[in-house]
Amino acid sequence: MPPIVADSCDAGQLTSPPGVSAESSAHSPSSDLNHNPHTGVIPTPRAGRADLQELFLRLSPRLSVRVDTKNSSGQWQHKYVERRLPDRAPRGPYAVYLSSFFRRFRWICFDLDTKRGDVGPDLATLLRWVEEAGLTYVVAASGSAGGRHVWVAAETLLDDQLVKSIAVAAAKRLPTLDYGLLKSRTGAVRPIGAPHRNGGRSELMSPQDPRRAAALLTPASCGNASDAFVRLLLIIDAVPAAVDVRPLIVGQDQLGEVIDDDGPRLAGTPKTALDRETMALLTRRPPADRVSEVCGSLLTKLALRRWSQPMVARLLEDRRYREGGLLHLCTSPAVRPLRVLLTEAEVEKKFERQWERCVAYAARLPIPQEALEWTESLADAVAQVEQLQAAADACPERWATESGPADRAALDLFCLLALRSGSAVLSLDVRRAALATGYGRSTMHRAFGRLQLDNWLGNSEEDSGPAGTYELLPVTASHPAFILSAGGGTQRNLPPEGGNRTTLTSHLEKRLAAGQADLFGYGRATENHAGGLGHHAGRVYQQLVLHGDRALSLAELCEHTGYSARTVSKHLGRMQTLLVATRAVMTVHHECPTCQAVPGERCRTAAGAVHRRRGADQHTTRQTLAAGRSGAPYYRSRPGALVAAAQALGCHGVTASRARRYAVEIELYRWWQQEEEWMRAPKAGIRTGVQTHQEQTALVLTTLARQPRRRYPRTADCRGDHAAARARIERRIATA
Template sequence: MSGDGGTGHQDAGVVQAQAVLSYFVRELTHAGTVRLAAPDGDGGWVNEYPPPVRRLDVVEPGRPVAVHLYARRRGVRRCVLPLGDFDASRATADQARADAEEYAAALEAEGIAPVPAASGGGGTHVWSGCTEGFTLRTAQRIARAAKRLWVTFDGSPLTNPQYGAGRPPGAPHRKGGHSRLTRHTIEEAVSLLGPRSARAEAYERLAVRLEAMAAARPALLQDGAEEETDPAADDHQEQAAEAGTVPRSILERGPVVRELVTDAHGHLRLNVRWRPLGDAALKGLCRRLLRWVDHDVQVHAVLRSMALAGWTHAEAFAVVRDAESSPALEWLRTRRTSADGPREPRTKDQTRALFDRKWRHACQDAARMPRRPEDDADRPPTGEVAAAVLDLMARMRAAGTARWARQSGPADAALLMALCWLMLVSGTTDVSADVRRLGVLAGYTPQTANTGLHRLIRDGWIAVTAEAERRAGRARRVTFATRHECTGHKRHVCAIYDATSQVTTGATGSDRSENAAPPPSLAPPVTDLPAYLRAVVTRQQADVWHEIGHHAARTLQAVTTARHPLSIPALLLATGYRRATVLKHVTTLESLGLVSTGRTRAGHLRVRAGQGSLYEAAEATGTAGRMARIAVDARVDHHCHLWQLAEEEWSALSHAEKCERGRRRGPDQMVLPGMSPTARAYPRHPHPRTGTPEAGPMDHARAARIEAERINAPALLANALRLAKAGALIDPVRLTAEEPPAEPAQPRVRAVLPARQACPLCAADPGHPCVTSRGERAAGWHAARRQAARAALGTTTTPAAERAARPPRHRPPQHHTTVPAPRQHQRHVPAAPATTAGQLPLLGQEDPARHTDG
């Protein structure tokens, strides 16, 4: 730190700083206000925000100071001291000096005198003056163009009208050194920044010149870098020129797959059926964003969800105006004026203009996203979907138990139940059959799910409506089939399309006492269908079946769905297995506590559901957590697949196109919020012959490790294990790394205590329990006393609250020596009050001595 404020000695840098600042004290309305540095706990210097403001005469010499770049002119903040700040931390000191010289040449070309100075930290400051001041819009145009031209240019001070400031020549730096003039003397600098400063028109011409230079040299941006958006950027950013354009990031998503129309007011909207926002969109809308979160990205995601749901411009803007219901859209209503300072509200016109632009971008982006079942206007209603699901379940029952008791039967039935669940959740019978997701829902690996899906298509249970597109990252779409062509495969079994055609099964035998009861009905009521399917899918994806077999799951399902204990012949009829197989399943399930057995008086065996859970049974067999890991692996594989597709697209580009796009980031580089994770280079092995790193075949194992770390796979696994332990459904696409919110504690309801009132029946004082005619403590409060308490407080108590307020029924031991009066005198003697030893702990208990008798 240059300068010593303790001895009064001032070096040349501090003298120059005070000389320059004294000019601002005399000439500018905002003069004499400087930003000071405050000492931290280690004795260093850190900047305070908002900055403390001091007069120049009270500034301690040797302290880092900065002058404001804006002043009030005719009631409006105008830039009077434009600063070109070229920071060496963005490149090198030589690059910063070269950029500063080019900027100074542009100033001189428009008749503006530049005053360059070395910042003291390796960078360069180019000062200029405008005593009349120019508008914030002009300053923002200059800053945007300069940032495109020179990578070392820092436009934050120039575009911050409230707190924008810079260290003048001579001011010390908080890390050492001081700013010094490199071309002019202190007198020349004061003159050029004051009386001889340029007019506002010169800076208008400077903005035009820099914009033309930036348009002629667009390749000067760093490779892979995007143009920065200033927090205090003007809302009116060439709206007319931007109205008919689409950002490049949206164009790269692909062609338009949804129809875009305009409403009566000319605003864009998607031609889809209106629907309410989903859970994820509502959660994002109600999220309170922190200051370091990219608000622009979050606002775009929320508005895109509204556009996908068929909302209009007016409906979305009504949500923006409601600040309480849309905390995530605060960026549209207020603007950030500093890194840590408060946000200032935007005007109504500014909010409307900014929202119009973001809504156009959201509609254009939503129109290019992959289609979903919700976007199909001709999709069947939810009632028809439920009817189709119930019809499939009836046809599965009509196919007979032998169809599902064969070796591949449990896998086929589990996949059909998983498809039914997806159809019921999505509200359409045309769903995406992703084998990774289907495998988790069915309780199998993706390979087994893929084989079973082909088998169901071959047998005619489902039909393919759209083939998979690997390049686009889309799985095949399937629906219920109504017909099929038989194949010559030896394991082919035709599907059933008529639920009334029952398949005759062989005789299963019966008990001596009674015939076997028929199996329970498979079709639940429509109102119970979602809960039924959720229970079926949750049961079939349990980990214990990987040890004892999925055929045992069918036996357990038959037992749990029955309304009474089943006999062995009834289980044979319900499952289609042989007697030895059923007995083996029952023995295994009983050892795990999933079923219990008993015998009737005639000695017949009966099987009923047990008290054990599937997760405890999986822990006993050592398979707990297997489906949770498969679900997390499915998420990781999905992200790796998208990354691989982006790598294949990059590899197909020509050398000229790759040079135009610039160098990509490395595979191990962190993905910041708002950046695309697929923009990084895919990890590769070293070249097999030359050994060049990242030049050989794709390293899929390394890519999986990188993506697992990026999406926080351990947290996803913990959430999946928590769901499995709680007996909940595990869906890979719905897994989240966030901790579940803690359930709020139930507020304790305070009962209205009758003891706070005198009893009109036994004349017990407040604070004393009721007594009987014998002077003994009553078993509870008298009804007259409870009624008096309710009338006094103007409230009514629930029976539970009254029971909570009553004293215990068991008489506690009495430690007082009060002797009841003789029987013949009790009706004439008042009841003796109980002592404190027999009282209840009452809230707000009153002193009995304050009350008089009767």
């Protein structure tokens, strides 16, 4: 075990990096102490250049580094082991620790990984936050394709709780940020200049001068005080999280309710019987590189099954489980593959912390189908949705009108949400409805109104959601769906109750997913947007997808959609041109109307012998039937060609651009609401900035009275400048 190094060394006592001029470090009051407190070696500055790898090794907060190992074939296997701090940089991939043995950080390194998404927008957003906080930074290419490392040094060692809070807050707003290394005691990063296992090195990008970068990475010359990191946390927390993590509806059972009785747990009856996957995670010993990942997945599954903290604690009493999926709770990582056993007190403390985190994460997940209990309210919701869908399918002419596809998509979305939540009272925003159906927000707003006029929807008595709250109305004998013309429709009988909830949910998901494609998002091409096939063509395509197990004839498509044969043929012809739909060749056996022979059997005479007349083994009626059926066209869908067809028409990406535009509008409205709330609030005695007591020497983040307010842009006459606010939001969330 390496010797324990005291954590009281002041960063200001460290010398300037090699190659940095005396002027850049002359302001340090202790620049005469040019030695490493770990090794005691006095480094010799080298004129004219700065070796950043040597700088990181000299300023390392620990006496060890992590070095990659090779497999039997001589390739780097991305498995790092701990080695003593070397005098020179290793030739292979290696990483330096960010914190000391006592978990106090010398650097904060934001690792933006291309595996998680586009790094460019997140990098611009992160650098804007760092500059607003008044911090200096160094940007480096991590060595992988497109990855970036943003290094921020600190004058004094930072507390791990502050660094963890910054990492968690930034990860909620930057999808590409890998924040695990800032939360772990063993977090380490490859320094600038270190080689990558796939070739290449971590290269300096900004600033381009290595000597300037060395000055910014040195605690004595970086100029980053500890209070600047507190400002960074406040700036990050002031930015709302991404829109896609917000729930789609505000109804019951959409988010898990966390209750606290002998520890946090999700509300509901615990399901003690575990499935095979959960039992496999619990009993099998996880791989050495996935110990924490398996434990987190297992605890999340148990939380979703409504287990309580004492129930999981009893699992820790069994040795099989302590050496299986719960190994992470009983040990701490050491030099792989070894792990250090923890004491019972440490195990209990670690288990409480991990369980609280996993329960909070499980509460934000959508409730799976098997986790939602079959209650009386859920049974009523399933029966009501089944009746509504049967009534809607009974009058296809209602959805064949100009606004019919949008109305049916809105109705299907409400039915799908009712199946998922188990409630007929739903709160749905028109913008989120538009993104879920592939229409615009104005179209969805008008569709909601038409459904209310036709008694499909009704206003809820308790309108407490952020948007209009609606209620699915039950189907009655006087419903407009049953008042049809004499030419067709139902027989005025209510659909039967009951049905399969899983089948209904899958059916509605397929229908909405097919209509949401960019190919059917627009009609005719204009100066403002590219032309697609239109939502009426989307309704025809939906039927092909819903009946994917067999081909549909032209007559069946007309019956399901309510369109005329000419309209269906027009849409099918355009889809055939784009290879979205194909004409199927029906090679089947037919029954015989004369001798009642089943498909696959030969025709027989009245005496029972095989009918053979002039070489033919079929009656004339059977041949006529086969010829008539072979002449009828049948069609199938090709879902894999939707993206290519949309790109060919120039309408690919319209849904994504609409989502970005709606995200800006939602954030703009929320910002203006905060501004109005601030304008109406009393102003007497208001102070800006961080507020602390006069005798308070240490800043405690949990006792901050308020966060700094973001000032809304104003015009010359002090009115709200919404155009400037929109431009700022677009730059902030990187949607331009």
